[in-house]
Amino acid sequence: MLTTRAGLTVLIVLVFAANLVETWAEDRLKETYGLGAERAYDLSYASHQAELGFSFELHDATNLIAAYGYSLSYFGIYPILGIGLAVALARRRQIGAFRVYILGLAIDYVLSLPFFLFFPVLERWAYPRSGAMLLSDKVTEALIEAFRPMSGLDNCYPSFHTSMTVVMIAVCFLYKVRFRVTALLLGTTIILATYALGIHWIPDIIAGIGVALVSVALAARVNRKLEEREADATGARFQPASA
Numbered sequence: 491m492l493t494t495r496a497g498l499t500v501l502i503v504l505v506f507a508a509n510l511v512e513t514w515a516e517d518r519l520k521e522t523y524g525l526g527a528e529r530a531y532d533l534s535y536a537s538h539q540a541e542l543g544f545s546f547e548l549h550d551a552t553n554l555i556a557a558y559g560y561s562l563s564y565f566g567i568y569p570i571l572g573i574g575l576a577v578a579l580a581r582r583r584q585i586g587a588f589r590v591y592i593l594g595l596a597i598d599y600v601l602s603l604p605f606f607l608f609f610p611v612l613e614r615w616a617y618p619r620s621g622a623m624l625l626s627d628k629v630t631e632a633l634i635e636a637f638r639p640m641s642g643l644d645n646c647y648p649s650f651h652t653s654m655t656v657v658m659i660a661v662c663f664l665y666k667v668r669f670r671v672t673a674l675l676l677g678t679t680i681i682l683a684t685y686a687l688g689i690h691w692i693p694d695i696i697a698g699i700g701v702a703l704v705s706v707a708l709a710a711r712v713n714r715k716l717e718e719r720e721a722d723a724t725g726a727r728f729q730p731a732s733a
Contacts, residue, residue, distance in 0.1 A: 598653050
């Protein structure tokens with residue numbers, strides 16, 4: 491699976507499918523049994539305290555242009571950048587960069603999943619003391635409704651938007667992708683949007699950056715091992731037989 495572009499594509503599809511199933515099952519369990527509600531509130535309180543009780547007072551008075559801009563970044567630029575990078579790397583002659591990108595995203599999800607399951611943190615706007623609203627609702631509620639099947643209301647720590655964006659940026663610079671500076675600038679707006687829209691807390695963003703960097707480092711290590719193995723296999727195949 492890790493040695494071909496088709497296999498890597500299947501891997502990332504499986505990761506996103508697993509995320510959809512996990513989010514659906516988690517939501518059903520919480521609706522039926524009320525699991526984790528008190529813990530989510532307590533951990534959200536901890537996130538609020540980590541920010542020294544900072545409150546988004548008058549968040550609903552935010553300029554409509556800002557609401558549209560951050561919403562475009564969070565819901566639009568994010569998937570476009572991710573898919574565009576995948577296509578650009580898949581078209582390269584060497585598979586290494588594409589493999590590191592896909593593995594980085596897969597590892598990022600695997601590392602984040604235990605936190606989603608056992609350390610539920612409510613999105614900022616869903617925690618009353620934060621004083622925040624979901625700013626994208628000023629544009630349309632359809633945005634978050636379309637996104638919700640991929641992210642539970644309390645799957646906030648670490649920020650998956652942030653971690654995936656940092657994976658994209660890191661891979662762009664690691665493999666000198668032509669539009670890497672553009673990716674950095676657009677990625678920065680995505681990370682800022684996670685906070686400005688009233689979705690993520692600062693600890694979520696910091697943790698997301700950390701998870702992403704670890705994921706890319708592990709993916710690069712796996713890729714080096716596979717490339718060494720492939721080189722050894724190629725060398726053995728062309729080595730002349732001894733007399």
